[in-house]
Amino acid sequence: MPIGNGEIAAMFDELADLLDIEDANPFRVRAYRTAAEAVRTYPKGIAELVAAGQPVPKLPGVGKDLADKIHTIVETGRLPLLDEVAERTPRALSDLMKIGGLGPKRVKTLYRELDIRSIDDLRKAAADHRIRDLPGFGEKTEQLILDGVGRLVEQGSRLKLSAAGAVADSLVAHLRAVDGVREIVVAGSFRRRKETVGDLDILATAADSGPLMDRFVAYPDVAEVMSKGDTRSTVRLRSGLTVDLRVVPQSSYGAALVYFTGSKAHNIAIREIGIRRGYKINEYGVFEDGRRLRAPTEAAVYRRIGLAWVPPELRENRGEIEAAAEGRLPKLVREEDLKGDLHCHTKDSDGRSSLLDMARAAAERGYEYLSVNDHTKRVRIANGLDEKRLLAQIRRIDALNEKLDGLVVLKSSEVDILEDGSLDLPDSVLKELDFTVCSVHYGLELPSRRQTERILRAMDNRYFTILGHPSGRRIGERDPYAVDLEKIMIAAKERGCVLEVSAHPDRLDLTDAGCRLAKELGVKLAISTDAHSAAAIGNIRFGVDQARRGWVTAHDVVNTRPLARLRRLLARP
DNA sequence: GCCGTTTTCGGCCCGACTGTTTTCAGTCG
Numbered sequence: 001m002p003i004g005n006g007e008i009a010a011m012f013d014e015l016a017d018l019l020d021i022e023d024a025n026p027f028r029v030r031a032y033r034t035a036a037e038a039v040r041t042y043p044k045g046i047a048e049l050v051a052a053g054q055p056v057p058k059l060p061g062v063g064k065d066l067a068d069k070i071h072t073i074v075e076t077g078r079l080p081l082l083d084e085v086a087e088r089t090p091r092a093l094s095d096l097m098k099i100g101g102l103g104p105k106r107v108k109t110l111y112r113e114l115d116i117r118s119i120d121d122l123r124k125a126a127a128d129h130r131i132r133d134l135p136g137f138g139e140k141t142e143q144l145i146l147d148g149v150g151r152l153v154e155q156g157s158r159l160k161l162s163a164a165g166a167v168a169d170s171l172v173a174h175l176r177a178v179d180g181v182r183e184i185v186v187a188g189s190f191r192r193r194k195e196t197v198g199d200l201d202i203l204a205t206a207a208d209s210g211p212l213m214d215r216f217v218a219y220p221d222v223a224e225v226m227s228k229g230d231t232r233s234t235v236r237l238r239s240g241l242t243v244d245l246r247v248v249p250q251s252s253y254g255a256a257l258v259y260f261t262g263s264k265a266h267n268i269a270i271r272e273i274g275i276r277r278g279y280k281i282n283e284y285g286v287f288e289d290g291r292r293l294r295a296p297t298e299a300a301v302y303r304r305i306g307l308a309w310v311p312p313e314l315r316e317n318r319g320e321i322e323a324a325a326e327g328r329l330p331k332l333v334r335e336e337d338l339k340g341d342l343h344c345h346t347k348d349s350d351g352r353s354s355l356l357d358m359a360r361a362a363a364e365r366g367y368e369y370l371s372v373n374d375h376t377k378r379v380r381i382a383n384g385l386d387e388k389r390l391l392a393q394i395r396r397i398d399a400l401n402e403k404l405d406g407l408v409v410l411k412s413s414e415v416d417i418l419e420d421g422s423l424d425l426p427d428s429v430l431k432e433l434d435f436t437v438c439s440v441h442y443g444l445e446l447p448s449r450r451q452t453e454r455i456l457r458a459m460d461n462r463y464f465t466i467l468g469h470p471s472g473r474r475i476g477e478r479d480p481y482a483v484d485l486e487k488i489m490i491a492a493k494e495r496g497c498v499l500e501v502s503a504h505p506d507r508l509d510l511t512d513a514g515c516r517l518a519k520e521l522g523v524k525l526a527i528s529t530d531a532h533s534a535a536a537i538g539n540i541r542f543g544v545d546q547a548r549r550g551w552v553t554a555h556d557v558v559n560t561r562p563l564a565r566l567r568r569l570l571a572r573p
Numbered sequence: 574g575c576c577g578t579t580t581t582c583g584g585c586c587c588g589a590c591t592g593t594t595t596t597c598a599g600t601c602g
Contacts, residue, residue, distance in 0.1 A: 031574035103600050271586045
């Protein structure tokens with residue numbers, strides 16, 4: 001099993017931490033972190049590319065030295081410099097950096113003075129009150145460390161975007177009640193629509209920040225006020241989620257929104273462009289010789305440095321800045337571009353709503369079509385349909401379509417891809433459907449080559465239309481199965497098959513990087529909810545978010561087409 | 574360690590808050 005990009009990135013991150021603790025050149029440390037992020041988000045497996053005789057791909061922030069190091073890691077599974085550094089600075093010190101309040105300097109002190117080499121050492125030292133007497137430490141810091149260790153052990157996980165949205169909505173509503181508040185928006189990775197968020201960053205404008213800060217820390221769900229100031233306060237909610245509130249003057253709104261939306265890498269790049277043009281950019285504005293230039297909106301800030309406004313979903317410093325400079329930012333797909341949903345379930349298998357209720361929910365959204373994709377017989381646990389039950393469902397859909405006005409229910413199925421690559425229903429039944437979604441539900445542990453071949457073989461079936469949740473991952477619960485997605489995408493393009501972008505909040509599969517790879521390879525995508533209830537039809541937003549993060553346009557998505565064109569697009573050549 | 578509208582050398586984003594401090598280092602985002 002070749003080494004994954006994530007593992008390569010983890011080595012660079014760990015090395016960066018250790019070098020940081022050793023007080024190495026901070027820009028060198030940053031270079032390793034930047035490279036780690038570039039590798040982590042690169043959509044293709046670098047080890048696979050190298051194994052196929054290709055060079056390490058050119059990545060931003062990865063020069064000759066780091067490319068050589070990546071090559072070495074791929075070939076040997078080791079990073080010699082990391083081994084070397086680890087001899088003087090224990091690798092586990094990298095874990096200590098994950099505790100809030102502990103950075104490289106304090107970790108170094110803990111190691112030098114108390115020989116603390118692990119989280120466990122740290123907890124013991126804090127419990128024995130041996131930390132408070134160290135220079136630069138005190139009682140509060142000691143307690144902070146103790147709390148941090150406890151949290152790291154018990155959770156340390158990020159919140160799914162959908163869950164973060166629920167928290168954000170009620171918090172924003174709570175803050176809106178304050179007099180004198182003008183703008184209020186959740187920025188940060190939430191606004192960039194990352195699939196998970198580590199915390200919430202709320203930005204508000206008001207002439208007087210006092211009342212807003214007071215109401216913020218008084219929010220009923222606050223477990224702890226971590227800091228409170230005039231422009232920034234931080235609380236931790238009972239769920240463990242950290243929330244920041246920043247308040248700036250209205251005149252700073254544009255610059256502040258850019259700044260607090262991030263990402264950090266995007267911001268750094270923006271400021272560097274500013275510097276080259278003689279501007280200083282911070283959260284209060286764009287400055288020239290200490291004088292603030294007018295830039296009340298985000299677009300105005302970008303315009304000052306010669307860039308088009310960049311949609312938040314693209315702000316990851318993955319090429320969007322160059323695209324904005326050259327006027328070639330993609331026109332990203334929007335929720336309102338979608339004409340229908342191509343994956344949902346009903347009570348006939350494991351859904352909770354009836355066929356009629358699902359159809360009504362789709363019609364209420366203004367959709368032209370909704371396809372019903374109940375499970376097939378192999379998926380017994382979900383009450384999958386056999387030939388007979390599916391044919392009966394088809395007849396009921398035909399009858400329903402006679403009565404419906406404005407919405408067409410498409411006849412489909414979520415056909416199980418068996419381990420040998422055959423489909424779970426015979427062609428004689430599949431041909432009665434408008435199209436199919438075909439998915440892997442069992443045999444997730446197959447090695448990459450076999451998993452890939454299984455799916456390729458399934459695609460050879462002329463009734464295979466859309467590959468459902470292509471990687472099988474469940475966010476925070478289950479890793480993607482081992483599979484060569486690029487090979488599958490190339491094959492899908494050749495055969496006229498489509499890949500799903502599941503909007504299911506626990507899946508979001510393809511990932512953003514997967515979406516971008518599909519787009520680059522010219523494979524068509526279907527953004528679908530996999531809804532198991534009428535209410536879940538509304539989850540489509542999360543799939544659109546994910547696709548947008550992958551630079552996907554309406555043109556790349558089949559279900560932006562009206563029904564007649566959709567049918568032509570889904571027909572296999 | 575990377576990288577180039579002033580550069581192949583010499584830069585590399587910038588401010589707020591806290592705790593431990595009597596003027597600031599460390600951390601964070």
